[in-house]
Amino acid sequence: MKKHTLRGALAAASALALVACGGDAGTDDTDVAAAGGDEARWQPERPITYIIPYGTGGSTDPIGRQFASQLEEELGVEVVVENREGGAATIGTTGIVTAAPDCYTIGLSNDTALANQPLLNPDLPFQTTDDYTSLVKLADIPVVLAVDADAPWQTLEEFFAYVEENPNEVGYATSGVGGTPDTNAKLLEIRSGLELNRVPFSGGGGEALTAVVAGEVESIGTYYPSMQGFVDSGDLRPLGVFYNEEYEPVPDLPLIPEIYEGAAKPSAYYTIAPANLPEECRDTLVEVSREIVESGEFRAFAEENGYVVDPIQLEELAAEIDEYRPIFEELEGSDA
Amino acid sequence: MSPQSPTGSTRAGRPALDSKRRGRIIAGTLGLLLGVWFSWYTWVNVPFGTQERPGAGVFPLFVGLLMIAVSLLTIAEAWFTDQVSGEINFPKGEKLRTVLLMAVALILLITFYQPLGQYVASVLFMIAALFVLGTRSWVRNVVYGTAIGVGISAFFVELLGVRLPMGLLGPTGLIGGLFW
Amino acid sequence: MNPIEGLLYGLELVFTPELLLAAFVGAAAGTAIGVLPGLGPVAGAALILPLTFTLPPAAGLIMIAGVYAGSMYGGSTTSVLMNMPGEAASVVTAIDGYEMTRKGRAGPALSIMAVGSFIAGTIAIILVTLMSPIVAEVAFLFGPAEYLALTGGGLLVLARVAGGSTASGYFPMVLGVLLGTVGIEQVTGVFRYTFGLQELALGFSLVPVAVGLYGIAEIFLIMEDPERATRIKSVKLRELLPSREEWRRAWAPWGRGSLIGFFFGLLPGPSATLSSFAAYRTEQAVSKNRDRLGKGAVEGVAGPEAANNGAAVGSLVPLLSLGLPFSATFALMLAAMVVQGIQPGPLLIEQRPDIFWSLIASMYVANVMLLILNLPLVGVWVSVLRIPKSLLMPGIMVIAVIGAYSTRFSPLDVWVLVIMGALGYLLRKLDFALASMIVGLVLGPFIEKHLREGLFLSRGDFSYFLDSGISIGIWSVAVLVMLGGPIWKLVRRRIVGEESDKVKLEVED
Structure with missing residues (x-):
């Protein structure tokens, strides 16, 4: 910045x-x-x-x-x-x-x-x-990574550790293949060797969000303003952000590229x-x-x-x- | 749309294939060709992905096969049953002339819609349509056509602020360029 | 604050001269835009949206609510008068509405619609008020499997909504689904069937397809057979209002339509369209006058019109309590809220009860305004039919071209309009059901999307789709309705004998 x-x-x-x-x-x-x-x-x-x-x-x-x-x-x-x-x-x-x-x-x-x-x-x-x-x-x-509030992972490290042990098991809801949230996860997979099950939901209807809040998919990558309501209400827990610098709207959010270098593409x-x-x-x-x-x-x-x-x-x-x-x-x- | 009647199709006591049933057989055949072509094109050109991550071709292929199936159903239904039957009446004489002229006018309207622009194209179309449909009074057709064409265009462009092609009257158009 | 207090509080907030004026302007503008062929709720709201940015939040939102309700009503008006649906939700209204017009009952049809919309609005508002916190969660019960059941099952059930033979329904339906696959694919973003045409990437937009299939084709049919068109000799008040019998027959469909609409409104997807078709299908199944449907029955207008308005109000629930806009118009409404600094979501009702309840109330006020505006206007709309055909028909063509072009500023859409006009003309000559084609085009993309989402989610396991009670239930109902009709007919034929064999549903033509 x-x-x-x-x-x-x-x-x-x-x-x-x-x-x-x-x-x-x-x-x-x-x-x-x-x-x-x-x-x-x-x-x-x-x-x-x-x-x-x-x-x-x-x-x-x-x-x-x-x-x-x-x-x-x-x-x-x-x-x-x-x-x-x-x-x-x-x-x-x-x-x-x-x-x-x-x-x-x-x-x-x-x-x-x-x-x-x-x-x-x-x-x-x-x-x-x-x-x-x-x-x-x-x-x-930037894209923020969040999980369903009922999910067991409290921190980014816990989340990544689980994904590492259970490849291709944790669902990651996106707004569609090739969209920025999907791109970031793909970049993360390339940089880290982790494997997520990226589930592309389409359309602006917030279906990816609904699926995560409903517990159908474990995690989601999306922009902060659209998830903010669910974060405030305690339905979603943001774990990290795909960004190289501190992201002002959520100041203390861990930066994913600090763990896996280069995994950020806002x-x-x-x-x-x-x-x-x-x-x-x-x-x-x-x-x-x-x-x-x-x-x-x-x-x-x-x-x-x-x-x-x-x-x-x-x-x-x-x-x-x-x-x-x-x-x-x-x-x-x-x-x- | 009016094929040669297959004479001798009245076997087994079925009523003759009337024009509606023949028409539906043709429609079914066209549908069949579309279905076959669509399925082939999908198979060759659109990615199928894996079962875990199905690609963009999976559903269309299914639809193409379904198209083949319903086309066969349509042909069979028209061939063997008289659920839908009757004669198709296409316009004749004066009416045919009206329909064809209006179709031509409509196609000209959309062909020259962008280059001429909303105002000019719709006025010309309205005048032409009034000649085809209305009286032969020259003055009346031109006056009404212009008034309606300009009225409709102004309603959309000026009142609703819809961005329609301005064509000749636009800032870079032949006429509009002189005034902007 | 309990729901009743909330609603009263909201109404209190809304009953100011400015807001009532905003509702009135919105309803009037919406109706005016909606009656133009090819311009529906989305176009209406998009045209008004920039204007609302400059208004205070409540006024802006109430205006959009008015535009939405108004343009839905306006879109159905053209369905009834000219067999020219302004958007997909009005397609089914055209079946019986236009038949009523041809019988000289255009006025009653429009009055039934106006009152029906109002009643559905009222019922749905009451349901929203009482049940909002409970039903908000309904959307969470539905995942890809349930939506696939809803849209796929819907397709099976609705294919023959316009009656006619088996092929008359399924052939155009599959053709519609096939057209729906053209363009950029939603899940993975692959371009398909575009043949190098940039504009085809957007796929076939519903507006030019519907207006072409119905409107343009209808104009040519009238040209070749002027007898087809209605002649309105006089517009007397008595002929504009429904007869006592027509009122009586409208009540039950209104009620059923409202409930169906409200339920579909809670879910994403094409809820207004799906619910209006479902309401029509329900009337076919349960109405006492089901044999008259398709020939100008009041039920065929009352049910669907109540349903699409019920759905409009029902969609407020997920919009406000989850922040999820389930339709294009509501996406616009959400945009208007965000611009005004309001972020709808689970906490809206606690943090900003004033906004929440005034929105609910404003939807209601918009409904009232619509009724006040449109009952007197029925005479005006019917008078449109008195315009000489030689002026009216080319005028409508020009407006249809504008409508097709303005949805996406795409010259291709104008060609689609005319090609679909030709296709609609031929299909109707051959007695195929156009409504089925629209159903296919609307639902096809949703079916593919939910199918693919589900497969991604379950890693290719098809049993996922039958893993929940809801989806099994929906599929069962769909199969039952699809097969139940023919089986029932067969049974009845055995019992009643040859007589009922002659009872054959006609296609809308």
Whole structure:
């Protein structure tokens, strides 16, 4: 987190130096040191479309809408949110990448769509990070491992010890094969040699959660906000988190990668745009999107929803996406 | 849809195969072909996984085989029983012309829906439909068609805020580009 | 606070001018959206959702509740008037509702629906109030095995819901299930049968399929045979209201439908659709007038309409007490709550009783609003049929195209609409039951999902599916209903003789 903020600040500084512009009229979001004239700033003349590759009201919809509404404030034009769900976010992402590169169509995407899907589907128009502009990373959200409160394991160590002795016996409910909760467990299996019985439940209906609370499956990996109600009511016991740093919403939760190194692959959300944007509007979008993610309003939103803000941009963001590719390749290659 | 009547099918005292039963035999045959092709395609292309971790092909293969079964059932039912029987009436003459013209208009509407955009495409379709269905009064058709086409489009685009294709009138369209 | 006090407290909170206005606006907007072919509850709630973000929590939620109830009702209105179901839950209403319209009883059908929805809402609210803490746990009794029994057994039972011969039901049903396998597979995310078409990855959406099969096909049938369409000469009040006999016949189906709906609402999956079909099937089994079903019987409208509204209210239980949205619309409602900083879950009723009870109350107020709004509107809707056909038919086609396109902004869906129109036209000429195809398309994906989940869970052991009393019970009932009808008919034929041999159920056409 610290490291990222630093990198973010560096990127911000270099972006500033490049464009030599800043201070946006009309808003008071000034927690970024920005100064300079407005002459280089691009001013859109018609509504901007923000594509969200998930359904309206889905769990990922709000973060996209939050960004879009702040973008509307910052740019002073209407930003129309368009939900294009399906195909593991590839349909919406294709819509963004293949839009006219005029800065009037941008949108939300994530690490699996950008780093994993191209491996599975060579027809997708976004094979490398050169095929789009990586405007800004909005946030990470790690997967939390929890067990049914009636299960015997009180700690992460106990849980892992049991799984080690009884391979492929303990059920682990996920939201579907290839989803981030499943990916994390698979990564854990590769790094640790443990074997879980990963049970993919599908759909956003919380069926995986129901199955664990009902005692049908012993453990679950999911994002904290969706399980929080059951944790508070004492139906679920979180044991650990697939994350490299302390996860603020549950500060004392043991970090799984501290036991098995590399067993962490949080879900990451990005705002991207088509490649080859005109320089003027590109620079403005880069700057404005960083301001949004660093704003107090966005941070408050993130905190409330279990996200960890991480405003890296452009080359640095592209580097992160490229770093994820070998991990996905490894996962695809293993038959765990 | 109207095959040659198999003459001499009245053996064993069964009533003649009327057009509805013949039609259902054809439907069943098409279903059978679909089922066979679907099962084959699934077998070849879709992963089956293991019994412990069944893949995406298991259920579709079952459905493909089921499709073959119900198609055979359909053929058999139409061939041997008269549970569903009667003559199919397809439109003739003037009515046939109306139906075909409207079908063509509908297909044109959806083909050019995106390039022309909601407003233009629906107005053109409404005018065409009024010529096919309504009177031959030129003025009336154009006025009504335009009014209804624009009315419906405006209701969705302006009032409900649905993002429909704007086509020619959109910001990058041929006409809209001049004004945005 | 006990449930009764809670409900009263909730009603007290809700009876403010702003909230009543929000309920009214929601119900009105929902009805308006629902009556447009191809735009149903999900589209309605999705259109209104962004607007509610700007309102205070209670007002936003009450508005979505209004939209939901309104669009369900609106969707059924088009089923009745034009044989054009706005969503899957209204498909079964079209069978008898449209027949009533063709007999000139559109007004009574709509009134029966409006009052039935209200009664079902009332019954379900009472059940929620009294039983919420108990029935919340029902969802935990159901695992993949039980859901497979429910959806798979449902498919077997419902295949012949529209009557007709064996093949008339099962052939389109399997075709529907087959269409349902197209697209990205839900459990493992494999793309199948997409043939390189990105948009096919989403599969066949129900809206263009249903509107095409029914609506577009119907328009072409009317074009070739104008006699088919109803002619409404006058819209007199007396003809809009049900006759005394029609009222009398509606009561029992309302009651049965409400209970069936409420029960299905407690469970995930397509509860509104499943319950409306199940209610219709129940009427076929138990109604005194079962021989008239399919020919414009009041029971065929009253039961399913009560059921889908009962299910809507019943779904509140898992939503509020478990935080689990069991339908797309409720996922939107959950989103609205989360945006407002409310996280539903097991503790909601203790921590935020105000929210809990005002939501329950708001669902009720939405129901009342719907009744107040829609009884007077019955005349207006019936008058739609007085619009000259040459204007109405192409107008509906344009709206259907918009509806198909706007669900997912996919041009492919517009083609699906037209292709399904052609398919529906041919299938109806051949007397196949379209409702069965919709059942297959809706339930197929759920069956596959639960089957696969169960196999993953039990590591490939099929006996898992018959390991619980509930699943054995459901399967037994399904097999009994499926085989019971024919066996009973056989027995009756032996007893009554040749006379009843002539009694043959007609397909909806």
